[in-house]
Amino acid sequence: MKALSVRVRFYRRRAAVGAAALWTAGAAALLAGGAAHAQLDAAKSTIVAISRQMNVPVQGSFTKFGAQIDFDPAKPAAGSARITVDTTSYDLGDATYNDSVRGPEWFDAKAFPQAAFASTSIVPTAPNQYRVNGNLTIKGHTESVAVPVVLTQQGATQTFDGTLPIHRLVFNIGTGEWKDTSIVADEVLIKFHIVVAHK
Template identity: 60%
Template sequence: MNRFFRRSILTASVAASLFAGVAHAQVDLSKSKVTATSKQMNVPVDGTFKKFTAQLDFDPAKPAAGSAKLSIDTASYDLGDESYNQQVRGKDWFNTAQFPNATFVSSAIAPAGGNQFKVSGTLTIKGKSENVTVPVTVTQQGATQTFDGTLPIKRSQFDIGLGEWKDTSVVADEVLIKFHLVDARK
């Protein structure tokens, strides 16, 4: 398989984890974005998840009372080429037929200074669950809050990239899930 495809698969893994991010109220999907960046032969490859849902409750004055539950449609991962997208949906990568969603459910939100917060919870991809902590920056402009962060994960922890793709010398094990979530309050 070519280099672009391998990077794309890894990016898909990261994107799934990115939904482990934090948000407030309803997420405005038209303004929000979740990407996964992987490296194939040390060249960054980005992919975007086009479909996700979120149930969020966050008040920066009371972060411990907040919660986040996110679900991402792993079949919506887009690398910009349909043949690569189809490969990412296969058993060696996301196995979307058996595992159509990746999820994050928060267990704690703690202040980390200024507009920074640490959101802890369980990230589940391909039936594998890991406890993670996501650093999140919350920005308020008027009534709108945005949540930005990056979560590094290891694709091997979630069985993303099996068979010939298990070798991390071509597609790196680390994937960066980046998110920009905008609340939809009017």
């Protein structure tokens, strides 16, 4: 039973890795809304990925990401965003598991050190709510995604919140035994809280 318990805990950690991988690119990407010539407030911004390992939620966070954002709520169609995420920065709270995330089964960080999102259009869907369409690239694979974003404006500061479901296997995240979705679910939720400020 002890050996099984250790293996389950290990699976959960590795599951989070996959989640993050997607989430990473996804989340950051999703946020694709920003502020006109705005600067990312990294200290207040977060991107997390939530996966399910043997039906148990596993969460990890990305600690390094950048953003080039240009967004005016009065002219959403003219907005644009490019988000990049350091795939080696996913944090599961354990150095050993963090190292495993960089391996070829997951991020393959040596070959693909960054995940990226580039917006193609921003469409209003409700007051202070938008759909950010764009291309998400993870581990060398690009897919079109539509990210739901909620905007909160406080003076010169804009905050973008949202959750984007992503399928890890589409991006080849979790290969070999990790392709088994009975162990690690295919769907990963990317939750983001991005804060930017006008210069």
